Amino acid sequence: MRQILLSHGGGGKETQKLIKDLFFKYFSNPILEKMEDSAVLEINSKIAFTTDSFTVYPIFFKGGDIGKLAIAGTVNDLTVMGAKPLYLSCSFIIEEGFPIEYLEKILTSMSKEMEKSQVKIVTGDTKIVPKGFADGIFINTTGIGKVIYEGISAQNLEEGDCIVISGTVGDHGACIMAQREGMEMDSNIESDCESLWDMVEKVINSGVKIKAMRDPTRGGLSAVLNEWALSSNVEIEVEEDKIPVKPEVQGLCELLGFEPYTLANEGKIVFCVDKKDVEKLLTVLKNHQKGKDATFIGKVISKGKPVVILKSPYGTRRVMEFPSGELLPRIC
Amino acid sequence: MRQILLSHGGGGKETQKLIKDLFFKYFSNPILEKMEDSAVLEINSKIAFTTDSFTVYPIFFKGGDIGKLAIAGTVNDLTVMGAKPLYLSCSFIIEEGFPIEYLEKILTSMSKEMEKSQVKIVTGDTKIVPKGFADGIFINTTGIGKVIYEGISAQNLEEGDCIVISGTVGDHGACIMAQREGMEMDSNIESDCESLWDMVEKVINSGVKIKAMRDPTRGGLSAVLNEWALSSNVEIEVEEDKIPVKPEVQGLCELLGFEPYTLANEGKIVFCVDKKDVEKLLTVLKNHQKGKDATFIGKVISKGKPVVILKSPYGTRRVMEFPSGELLPRIC
Numbered sequence: 182m183r184q185i186l187l188s189h190g191g192g193g194k195e196t197q198k199l200i201k202d203l204f205f206k207y208f209s210n211p212i213l214e215k216m217e218d219s220a221v222l223e224i225n226s227k228i229a230f231t232t233d234s235f236t237v238y239p240i241f242f243k244g245g246d247i248g249k250l251a252i253a254g255t256v257n258d259l260t261v262m263g264a265k266p267l268y269l270s271c272s273f274i275i276e277e278g279f280p281i282e283y284l285e286k287i288l289t290s291m292s293k294e295m296e297k298s299q300v301k302i303v304t305g306d307t308k309i310v311p312k313g314f315a316d317g318i319f320i321n322t323t324g325i326g327k328v329i330y331e332g333i334s335a336q337n338l339e340e341g342d343c344i345v346i347s348g349t350v351g352d353h354g355a356c357i358m359a360q361r362e363g364m365e366m367d368s369n370i371e372s373d374c375e376s377l378w379d380m381v382e383k384v385i386n387s388g389v390k391i392k393a394m395r396d397p398t399r400g401g402l403s404a405v406l407n408e409w410a411l412s413s414n415v416e417i418e419v420e421e422d423k424i425p426v427k428p429e430v431q432g433l434c435e436l437l438g439f440e441p442y443t444l445a446n447e448g449k450i451v452f453c454v455d456k457k458d459v460e461k462l463l464t465v466l467k468n469h470q471k472g473k474d475a476t477f478i479g480k481v482i483s484k485g486k487p488v489v490i491l492k493s494p495y496g497t498r499r500v501m502e503f504p505s506g507e508l509l510p511r512i513c
Numbered sequence: 514m515r516q517i518l519l520s521h522g523g524g525g526k527e528t529q530k531l532i533k534d535l536f537f538k539y540f541s542n543p544i545l546e547k548m549e550d551s552a553v554l555e556i557n558s559k560i561a562f563t564t565d566s567f568t569v570y571p572i573f574f575k576g577g578d579i580g581k582l583a584i585a586g587t588v589n590d591l592t593v594m595g596a597k598p599l600y601l602s603c604s605f606i607i608e609e610g611f612p613i614e615y616l617e618k619i620l621t622s623m624s625k626e627m628e629k630s631q632v633k634i635v636t637g638d639t640k641i642v643p644k645g646f647a648d649g650i651f652i653n654t655t656g657i658g659k660v661i662y663e664g665i666s667a668q669n670l671e672e673g674d675c676i677v678i679s680g681t682v683g684d685h686g687a688c689i690m691a692q693r694e695g696m697e698m699d700s701n702i703e704s705d706c707e708s709l710w711d712m713v714e715k716v717i718n719s720g721v722k723i724k725a726m727r728d729p730t731r732g733g734l735s736a737v738l739n740e741w742a743l744s745s746n747v748e749i750e751v752e753e754d755k756i757p758v759k760p761e762v763q764g765l766c767e768l769l770g771f772e773p774y775t776l777a778n779e780g781k782i783v784f785c786v787d788k789k790d791v792e793k794l795l796t797v798l799k800n801h802q803k804g805k806d807a808t809f810i811g812k813v814i815s816k817g818k819p820v821v822i823l824k825s826p827y828g829t830r831r832v833m834e835f836p837s838g839e840l841l842p843r844i845c
Contacts, residue, residue: 192836196732217666218591218728230552230602230636231550231602232638234604238646259551261551272564304563311843319647321564323564324551325562333549335549399528400523400528505525506527511640
């Protein structure tokens with residue numbers, strides 16, 4: 182099996198060959214092919230700018246791989262700022278000996294995922310480290326988007342506002358856990374890893390006023406709601422039985438002692454909107470394949486005390502804590 | 514000694530604390546402190562966009578460290594496209610157990626280096642991987658600059674054009690080699706790691722027409738000249754005795770069997786200008802601290818054959834090959 186060699190990262194002939202034979206095959210576009218030290222772009226608008234490094238293990242998982250995740254993750258971070266994703270940079274850190282076949286599989290899924298939101302990789306970098314100094318492959322993607330919807334902020338939450346989640350929670354985290362525990366064969370838990378720009382664009386075009394919007398990745402739904410409660414200094418109350426969770430994810434969580442709302446999602450969005458907009462938002466989301474399980478899960482109930490409350494169907498109330506401690510490492 | 518823990522990367526309380534207590538202390542600015550999923554920027558101009566991941570070993574070296582390098586490297590990649598560096602993203606991959614004291618030392622030098630070109634980190638990411646899955650710390654910086662000088666391209670070289678290097682070659686590569694070989698105590702070889710925007714801005718303002726401009730990092734001077742020869746389909750002739758090399762770098766190269774012009778530089782720029790501009794370019798460079806050793810080293814002598822020739826003082830001519838094979842890994 183052909184492997185990545187140290188010489189592929191030396192900046193000489195072999196690096197040029199790797200770029201031209203492999204990266205250009207999957208990422209081809211006129212800006213990238215100029216091979217200058219920077220890409221030159223013309224956007225003429227406010228831009229959103231975001232970065233993420235991906236170190237997920239295993240690199241191939243049900244529903245995706247590190248490549249799909251590296252595109253979807255950064256596309257979604259632009260998306261939740263109301264920005265249409267346009268350009269990405271991509272930087273690889275690869276361990277010597279990494280199979281080129283795996284790299285091609287990853288590049289293929291990056292290329293497919295980019296097509297969904299018409300985003301392009303316009304500049305890149307590759308570093309090869311000797312065997313034992315990294316684990317297979319790490320990918321950084323940094324994105325630029327054109328801001329088409331302004332005013333989204335974690336500080337916007339007010340009493341009476343409604344919280345909506347675009348689908349089931351915990352799928353990505355549960356999928357990675359199941360594979361690490363060697364349970365992937367018995368389980369049909371799939372990562373929800375997915376670019377969401379097309380869905381959010383429909384919400385923006387519908388005229389719904391989005392007050393806050395986040396993709397609940399590391400730390401899950403719980404981290405997003407706690408950050409919002411803190412930033413806006415409000416109390417949020419979530420109805421536990423309304424949070425959509427797939428039965429198999431719930432089962433795994435019970436087995437391993439996790440709460441599904443602390444697990445990472447990679448294809449979901451949490452919205453905060455005024456109560457007059459909540460029906461419209463749900464209709465738009467449910468009409469989209471990626472939002473078919475969208476659910477209204479709770480409200481902002483008062484100002485002055487930053488806390489998130491989980492209300493059981495029996496009326497008991499407990500704090501939904503900000504996640505802490507050793508959550509699952511290398512989830513994304 | 515306090516250490517980085519897996520929980521610092523979980524996306525929960527500890528991650529928030531790391532960001533607020535440490536990263537904000539060194540990188541503080543209003544855009545970053547919004548802590549949204551993307552930074553929102555207003556530039557209103559053509560922008561340059563570039564990325565680099567830094568995996569250098571050792572992380573602390575004479576003349577700099579991985580942090581200084583991560584800022585200077587990306588600032589220089591914007592600079593050589595005629596773009597004033599404005600904003601950076603910064604993403605860390607840190608191995609569990611990494612000393613927080615080292616991280617603070619790195620953040621301090623990043624902060625100092627950013628001041629030199631007034632560039633700001635406006636968005637970031639931190640991943641922690643378990644012990645043994647990365648080597649200490651890897652840093653990705655991705656930069657956005659405002660293009661203020663257009664038309665620079667590797668395809669611009671024509672017969673008669675002159676090649677100028679802003680200073681001695683091979684310093685960074687030689688410094689890393691010396692430290693790896695345990696020779697740092699005997700040698701006074703320092704990395705040239707340095708942001709060069711201020712020097713290049715002076716060249717731009719002088720009215721010199723810059724045809725091509727590159728920072729000769731991995732693959733050194735040789736990789737830049739060979740890429741130019743290929744892109745413009747020209748023969749470049751360089752006079753070997755004019756290439757400025759520090760005696761201690763030359764000595765180390767002879768000892769270890771390297772050519773100084775294949776070694777990485779992190780604080781130098783190679784220019785190609787029309788011959789009528791060469792005197793002015795040299796004057797501007799020599800008047801700047803970072804360009805005091807600037808030298809005219811060669812010319813484009815003909816069209817139609819992409820090759821770089823090294824001419825000795827005795828008139829013998831040999832090909833300056835595109836570097837290949839296992840060059841020094843983890844040089845940047």
